[in-house]
Amino acid sequence: MRKLKFHEQKLLKKVKFAPEWQKGSNLREVKILRRYHIQKREDYTRYNRICGLITSFVARLKKLTEDDPVRIDLTGALLEKCYNLGLIKTKKSLVQIETLSASKFCRRRxxxxxxxxxxxxxxxxxxxxxxxxxxxxxxxxxxxxxxxxxxxxxxxxxxxxxxxxxxxxxxxxxxxxxxxxxxx
The missing domain is CATH 3.10.290 (Structural Genomics Hypothetical 15.5 Kd Protein In mrcA-pckA Intergenic Region; Chain A)
Incomplete structure (x- = not known):
């Protein structure tokens, strides 16, 4: 591609041609979008956001002491919810939820x-x-x-x-x- 002239650069100064998702390395994202035939990229980003919220919640739960009744109740509720959604195979421990990824949500589509x-x-x-x-x-x-x-x-x-x-x-x-x- 040829170098833009001064007046062309001036005209295109405030225009963004590449959207935000194209700037980073999104090879893994594109691979998952193709593998699960996801038509809307927003669905995948929503799954990623939910996974991030769940893993951050698990990290907060792990900071509580193991015999804390709040931790026990919330852990049980979270494991039950994730199991019913089909995101984890068993309701044993929070270790399974720590490795939660957007692909697990894609498998339930x-x-x-x-x-x-x-x-x-x-x-x-x-x-x-x-x-x-x-x-x-x-x-x-x-x-x-x-x-x-x-x-x-x-x-x-x-x-x-x-x-x-x-x-x-x-x-x-x-x-x-x-x-x-x-x-x-």
Whole structure:
């Protein structure tokens, strides 16, 4: 690229071309965004911020004495919450929560869980199914791929009733009800 002339430099003096996220080394961030097919960078930064808050909270808890009733109650509540969210495997100690990363939040996103449950072959396909309204959790149809599933909600993950994919699966398995065919 050629060197800018004086009047060009003067015009571009106050303009920022590179956003803040491009200035630093963000290779790890881009790698995670691609691996988990995250479309909004803000989701990843939000997960990072939450991880930072949790780890700082754990550091404060560790400063308290081990027999302090406040520490025991808060530790139990934090371990229970993180376990129910699916961020840790067991409710044993705070050591697991110290190593909490944004990737653990990314693994609880709806498309990732769909791929893990063999509802889709890859994350791109799973994200498309979610955005098109083919997926329901409980009674609600979810259209946001950044939806985080807890351990309990994972049991209620199914295809939407009006989904063409659900009907094709039923036809393939031979489970099509004659009454459903009349209704359409």
């Amino acid at each position: 709806l498309p990732v869980v769909m791929v893990r449950n063999h509802m889709a072959q890859n994350l791109t396909e799973a994200t498309a199914f979610v955005e098109q309204g083919h997926i329901r959790v409980g009674l609600d149809i979810i259209r946001d791929p950044s939806f985080l599933l807890t351990r309990q909600m994972e049991d209620y993950l199914t295809w939407a009733d009006k989904s063409s994919i659900k009907q094709k699966i039923k036809a393939f398995n031979g489970d099509v009800d004659d009454f459903e065919l009349l209704g359409e």
